[in-house]
Amino acid sequence: MSETAGTGLLTPPPLEEGTLRIVALGGLGEIGRNMAVFEIDGKLLVVDCGVLFPEETQPGVDLILPDFSYIEDRLDDVVGVVLTHGHEDHIGAVPYLLRLKNDIPLIGSQLTLALVEAKLQEHRIKPFSLTVTEGQIEQLGPFECEFVAVNHSIPDALAVFIRTAAGTVLHTGDFKMDQLPLDGRITDLRAFARLGEEGVDLFMADSTNADVPGFTTAEREIGPVLQELFGKVDKRIIVASFSSHIHRVQQVLDAAAAHNRFVCFVGRSMVRNMAIAEKLGYLHVPEGILVDLKNVDELPDNKVVLMSTGSQGEPMAALSRMANGDHRIRVGKGDTVILASSLIPGNENAVFRVINGLLRLGADVVHKGNAKIHVSGHAAAGELLYCYNILRPKNAMPVHGETRHLIANGRLAAATGVPEQNIILADDGTVVDLRDGKARIVGEVECGFVYVDGSSVGAITDTDLKDRRILSEEGFISIISVVNRSTGTIVSGPEIHARGFAEGDAVFDEIIPKISAALEEAVRSNSDHTTYQLQQVVRRVVGTWVNRRLRRRPMIVPVVVEA
DSSP states (O other), X not given: OBOOSOSSOOOOOOOOTTOEEEEEEESBSBSSOOEEEEEETTEEEEEOOOOBOOOTTSTTOOEEEOOGGGTGGGGGGEEEEEOOOOOHHHHTTHXXXXXXXXXXXXXXXXXXXXXXXXXXXXXXXXXXXXXOOTTOEEEETTEEEEEEEOBOSSTTOEEEEEEETTEEEEEOOSOBOOSSOTTSOOOOHHHHHHHHHHOOSEEEOBOTBXXXXXXXOOGGGHHHHHHHHHHHOOSOEXXXXXXXXXXXXXXXXXXXXXXXXXXXXXXXXXXHHHHHHHHHTSSOOOTTOBOOGGGGGGSOGGXXXXXXXOXXXXXXXXXXXXXXXXXXXXXXXXXXXXXXXXXXXXOHHHHHHHHHHHXXXXXXXXXXXXXXXXXXXXXXXXXXXXXXXXXXXXXXXXXXXXXXXXXXXHHHHHHTTOOGGGBBOOOTTEEEEEETTEEEEEEEOOOOOEEEETTEESOOOHHHHHHHHHHHHHOEEEEEEEEETTTTEEEEEEEEEEESOXXXXXXXXGTXXXXXXXXXXXXXXXXXXXXXXXXXXXXXXXXXXXXXXHOOOOEEEEEEEEO
């Protein structure tokens, strides 16, 4: 397979006329923040603009965005942002991009744009949007985009076929090939076959389940499992799912109606998204079944279903707060919690922490590990093989997945006859040029993580996160000393304050004389030492001692004041 980026490749050369350049600014080597930029004839087309959710090693971070710096100075050249579907990892960063230029056109299906517009309303941005449907063709500058229906775990998903003077690209977005979907909208393989006959120069396919053999289970198989579970439980039922998984919520509503239960949506995004889905006709709510959260306590436990956010263990989501006992819904003995979702890589510890918390409260917890209550929204290896054989692409560039997923997808492409040298395994920031039916890596651009921390966007660095991890894991020590430079003596201190240590403050008594001696020696040996240099002396003495004596590497903040 083609060499991957991240190996010291040079800055890419200027883009030649008649060449299509593709740069992924997220979604390669990770599950999330999907964003690809296409460029030809001085114009840019963006496909998807999503977020990545933080891991435990990124404390305090709310969201992680794609790095917009590659296009930040060229936003006037962006002809549009095509959004393949309404999941957060594909639309969540749109408000932050439109903060930079709010009139960039958004192109997507009815549901996708409705979900985006609701998010943008919170940011006080009114977008320029174009609603498209499957089979529709739109000319966006030098890009002719044809939209193809694909099946996913959210309705109204689209693949996009991009025609340019340099060649054609089929980007699947996220998809699977469920043959009996709840909404009857299957992945349009007839359109795929027609595009294959026309010629696909580059196939950019969803890789999330490329290492899973066979075919993804049909969504409708979840319904009977939910029906059976609902029939067994005689207290409250709490179902946690993604707030945009309309098909799963539909099956919960149907199961609740069949067992004469009321349903309450819990979590701001769940309430908002389901209201949008119902209004547009994507969610069919049985009459009288919904109840407001403030009225839930008035109902008998055996009449209640709570449809909640928090299936990934997000700290501020409703389910996590229930597990911690700080939500108005108090989970107790006999309640049943159903985690109707998969584990996104990186979220395992957070989800298990929530499960353990719920079990401690006495709840029964049903999850993918002990019941068939989730099916994936992504094509498994068998489905991808069908696509490769139908399309017969000249080049393949797996997208949307961790490295293991991308490699597995590349192997499927090779197995169906795509020449290995035409299979591009890329990282975020890899620059790929398509010309004369040949795709090749020509360099890479800077493409880091952009952290959202409260109202701060991009101000938090990896160094800041390292400091936060040290504070949370190793503790904090401050040392205040007052020195008289003219006499070379310590006037006051050293005074030590420590946080995050099991040992009492008395343990630091033995290091105080060593700090004093080191400071006095430093002042006497060189009266020109700056305050910063004296602080570094204190840092070295304390750091060495704490590491040897307490086996810790805390954050050390020395303060030296001249008398």
